[in-house]
Amino acid sequence: MVLIAHISDLHVSNNDFNEAVYLKAVDEINALDPDMIILTGDLTNNGYYNQFLRAKEYLQMFKAPLFAIPGNHDAKNLGYQTFEELIGESSWKLTKDDENLVVLGLDSTSPDLSEGHIGKLQQIWMENELNKCMVENKFSIVAMHHHIISIPRTGRERNILSDAGDVLESIINHDVDIVIGGHKHVPHLWRMDGTLFVNAGSLSSYKLRGKDVNSYNTIKITDKNIEIYLNKLDGNKILLVNFKRKDYVDL
Numbered sequence: 587m588v589l590i591a592h593i594s595d596l597h598v599s600n601n602d603f604n605e606a607v608y609l610k611a612v613d614e615i616n617a618l619d620p621d622m623i624i625l626t627g628d629l630t631n632n633g634y635y636n637q638f639l640r641a642k643e644y645l646q647m648f649k650a651p652l653f654a655i656p657g658n659h660d661a662k663n664l665g666y667q668t669f670e671e672l673i674g675e676s677s678w679k680l681t682k683d684d685e686n687l688v689v690l691g692l693d694s695t696s697p698d699l700s701e702g703h704i705g706k707l708q709q710i711w712m713e714n715e716l717n718k719c720m721v722e723n724k725f726s727i728v729a730m731h732h733h734i735i736s737i738p739r740t741g742r743e744r745n746i747l748s749d750a751g752d753v754l755e756s757i758i759n760h761d762v763d764i765v766i767g768g769h770k771h772v773p774h775l776w777r778m779d780g781t782l783f784v785n786a787g788s789l790s791s792y793k794l795r796g797k798d799v800n801s802y803n804t805i806k807i808t809d810k811n812i813e814i815y816l817n818k819l820d821g822n823k824i825l826l827v828n829f830k831r832k833d834y835v836d837l
Contacts, residue, residue, distance in 0.1 A: 587685075587806065587807065587808045587809075588621050588622075588682065588685045588687055588805075588806070588807040589618065589619075589620045589621050589804065589805070589806050589807075590620055590621065590622055590623070590624060590727075590804065590805040590806075590807070591615045591618065591620040591622075591623045591624070591650065591802060591803075591804055592623075592624050592626065592766050592784065592786050592802060592803040592804070592805055593611070593615070593623060593624070593625050593626075593786060593789045593802045593803075594625060594626040594627060594628065594657075594731075594767070594768025594769075594786035594787070594788065594789060594802075595626075595627065595628040595657065595768045595769070595771055595786070595787070595788035595789060595790075595791055595793075596608065596625075596628065596629050596630075596641065596644070596788075596789055596790050596791065597628055597630065597631040597659065597788065597790070597791035597792075597793060598629060598630050598631065598637050598640050598641040598644060598790075599630065599631035599632060599637055601631075601792075602631045602791050602792050602793060603631065603790060603791060603792075604790050604791065604792055604800065605790070607789075607790050607800045607819055608644060608789065608790035609647075610819055611789055611790060611800070611802060611819055612644075612647045612648060614817065614819075615648060615650070615802065616647075616648065616649045616650075618804065619649070619650070620650045620804070621650065621651075621682070622650055622651050622652070622653060622680070622682075622689075623648055623650050623651070623652040623653070624652075624653050624654075624689065624691075624727075624729055624766065625645075625652060625653070625654035625655070626654075626655060626657070626729055626730065626731050626766055626767050626768040626769075626786060627654075627655055627656055627657025627658070627659075627660060627694075627695075627730075627731030627767075627768050627769065628657030628658070628659045628660060628731065628768060628769070628791075629641040629645070629654060629656070629657070629660055629669075629673065630659055630660055630665060631659055631791075632659065632662055632663060632665075633659060633660050633661060633662035633663040633664065633665020633666075633668065634663055634665070635668050638660075638665065638668045638669065638672045638673065639672065641673075642672050642673065645673075653674075653678065653680055653689070653691060653729075654673050654674065654691075655676060655677065655678075655691040655692065655693055655694075655729055655730065655731060656669045656673075656676050656693055656695050656731065657695065657731040657768065657769060658695050658696075658699065658700050658701075658702065658731065658732070658769070660695065661695035661696065661697050661698065661699070662697075662698055663698075664697075666695065666697050676691075676693040676695075677690075677691055677692050677693045677708060677711075678690075678691045679691075679715060685725070685807070686722075686723070686724050686725055687724065687725045687727070687807070688715065688718075688719050688724045688725070688726050688727070689726075689727040689728075689729060690712055690715055690716075690726070690727070690728050690729065691729045691730075692704055692708060692712060692728065692729065692730040693708070693730075694730040694731050694732040694747060695731060695732075700744070701732075701744075701746075701747075701748055702730075702731065702732025702733075702746065702747040702748065702769075703747060703748045703749060704730070704747060704749055704752075704753050705749070709749070709752065709753060709756060712728065712756060713756050713760065716728075716756070716757075716760035716762065717760065719760070720760060720761060725763050725807065725831075726760070726761070726762045726763050726764075727762070727763060727764045727765070727766065728757060728762050728764075728765045728766075729765075729766045729767070730747075730765075730766075730767050731767060731768055731769050732746065732747050732767060732769050733746055733747070733767050733769055733770060733783075733785060734746070734747055734750050734753055734754050734757070734765065734767070734783065735750075735754070735776050735778070735783055737770045737772055737774045737785055738772075738774060739772055739774075739795065739796075740770045740772050740795070741795075757781060758778065758779050758781060761780070761781075761832065762781050763781065763782070763812070763831070763832065764781070764782045764783075764784060764805065764812070765781060765782070765783045765784065766784045766785075766786065766803075766805075767783075767784075767785055767786070768785065768786045768788075769785075770785060771787055771788040771791070771793055771794060771795065771798070772785065772787060772795060772798065773785055773786055773787040773801055773803065773816050773826075775814065775826045775827055777827070777829070780832050782812065782814070782827065782829060784803060784805070784814055784826070786801070786802060786803050787799075787800065787801040787802070787816075788800055788801075789801070789802050799818050799819055799820045800818075800819045801816055801817055801818045801819060802817050802819075803815065803816055803817065803826070804817055807831075808831075809831070810830065810831060811828055811829060811830050811831055812827065812828075812829045812830075812831060813825065813827070813828050813829075814826045814827050814829075
C-alpha cells in the first residue's frame with residue numbers, strides 16, 4: 587500500500603497566505619504519516635526570493651519526503667531559477683520499487699506567463715518513461731501544475747496547457763493511472779479511459795471561490811484499488827473515488 591498526500595497552491599506571501607490554516611494542514615498530514623507528499627506548484631505568490639526562503643522553511647515542517655514542481659506564480663520574477671536553487675529540480679522521476687510505482691513530475695510553467703506548456707522535449711521524455719512503465723507493468727502517476735481538462739466551477743476557461751491535446755493523447759495512449767495537478771484552487775476529479783485526473787484545491791491561500799475552503803487530497807493505492815479523499819481543513823472528509831486498478835485480477 588502507498589499513501590500519498592497531494593497538496594497544492596500554498597501562495598506563501600504577506601497577504602495571500604493563511605499561516606494558521608497551513609500549520610493545521612501540517613499537523614493533519616504528519617499525523618497521517620504518508621509515504622510521500624507531492625506538491626503541484628505555486629509554493630509562492632510572486633516568485634520572489636524571500637518568498638521561496640519562507641516556503642522552504644514551511645515545507646521543512648512536513649515529516650514525510652516531499653517532492654515539488656513549480657507553478658506559474660513560482661515562475662515569476664526569476665522564480666524559475668530560485669525554485670531549482672532552493673527547492674529542487676523542476677521536473678523529475680520518482681520510483682518506489684517495493685510498490686512498483688513511478689511518479690513523473692513535469693514543469694508546465696513559462697517565465698512570467700500564466701499559461702501552461704509542457705513542450706515537445708519534455709513530452710518525449712515523459713513518453714519514454716511511460717513506455718518503460720508499460721513494459722515493466724508499473725503503476726504510473728504524472729504530476730504537473732496546470733490542468734489538462736477544464737475544471738467546473740472555475741469560471742471562464744484560461745491558462746490551460748497550450749499543448750493540452752498532445753499531452754492528453756500521450757497520457758491516455760500510455761495507460762497512465764493518475765494525473766494530479768493544481769492551479770485552479772478547486773478540487774475535482776475526472777475519469778477518462780481508465781485514467782483519473784485529480785485536481786487539488788489550495789492548501790493555504792486566501793484565493794478561494796465562493797464557499798470553498800482550503801483542502802488537500804490523499805491518494806491510497808493498494809494492490810486492488812485506488813481511494814482518493816478530499817480533506818477539507820474545516821474537518822470534512824469526502825471520498826472522491828474508490829476505483830478498481832486496471833491491473834487488478836480477481837482470481
